[in-house]
Amino acid sequence: MGPRLREDDAERMTSDPIRLTVNGTNHSIAAAPDTPLLYILRNDLELNGPKFGCGLGECGACTVIVDGVAARSCVLPLSACAGRSVTTLEGLGSRERPDPLQAAFVQHQAAQCGYCLNGMIMTAKALLLRNPHPSEQEIKQALRYNLCRCGTHVEILAAVMTAAGHHVARDHTAGGAADATH
Ligand code: FES
Numbered sequence: 001m002g003p004r005l006r007e008d009d010a011e012r013m014t015s016d017p018i019r020l021t022v023n024g025t026n027h028s029i030a031a032a033p034d035t036p037l038l039y040i041l042r043n044d045l046e047l048n049g050p051k052f053g054c055g056l057g058e059c060g061a062c063t064v065i066v067d068g069v070a071a072r073s074c075v076l077p078l079s080a081c082a083g084r085s086v087t088t089l090e091g092l093g094s095r096e097r098p099d100p101l102q103a104a105f106v107q108h109q110a111a112q113c114g115y116c117l118n119g120m121i122m123t124a125k126a127l128l129l130r131n132p133h134p135s136e137q138e139i140k141q142a143l144r145y146n147l148c149r150c151g152t153h154v155e156i157l158a159a160v161m162t163a164a165g166h167h168v169a170r171d172h173t174a175g176g177a178a179d180a181t182h
């Protein structure tokens with residue numbers, strides 16, 4: 001049997017639906033205002049790009065872009081998204097027409113398990129939106145709180161460097177992104 005509703009849940013559910021835009025589509029969501037955006041995206045809108053990792057705002061796996069800024073959807077209440085524009089990984093590009101950043105990740109084979117990749121890509125995309133040509137140091141700074149347990153950091157950095165317009169040697173094992181030149 002699932003968890004029982006708290007006594008005040010029914011009352012909270014009757015609050016007005018919350019309107020927001022997700023990947024360019026308008027939605028009106030009837031849910032408790034403190035529901036994490038991640039739950040709405042994955043369970044209600046079936047957008048499984050954002051991942052549940054820690055649920056505490058610490059790993060970055062759930063990252064989405066809200067009004068152009070990277071946000072951790074596991075700790076972002078639905079109420080904070082009212083009237084805002086949310087972009088998930090699905091909103092960046094498709095298999096047939098990937099965003100250049102996604103294409104760079106494919107080019108550099110920047111994944112092992114791939115669980116962190118949503119956060120890496122969405123955080124990097126937010127960086128590129130405000131700074132299309134960040135330096136290596138700026139990229140590292142932007143991604144410093146996104147965790148990758150597989151140790152794919154070299155390939156991920158190379159992918160973002162490529163999307164930022166740097167020339168990156170393809171053989172990461174020989175020095176990789178450290179050999180990148182602008
Ligand atoms: S799942 Fe959101 S930061 Fe870890």
Ligand code: FES
Pocket residue numbers: 111112113114115116117147148149150151152
């Ligand atoms: S590729 Fe597995 S956590 Fe990053």
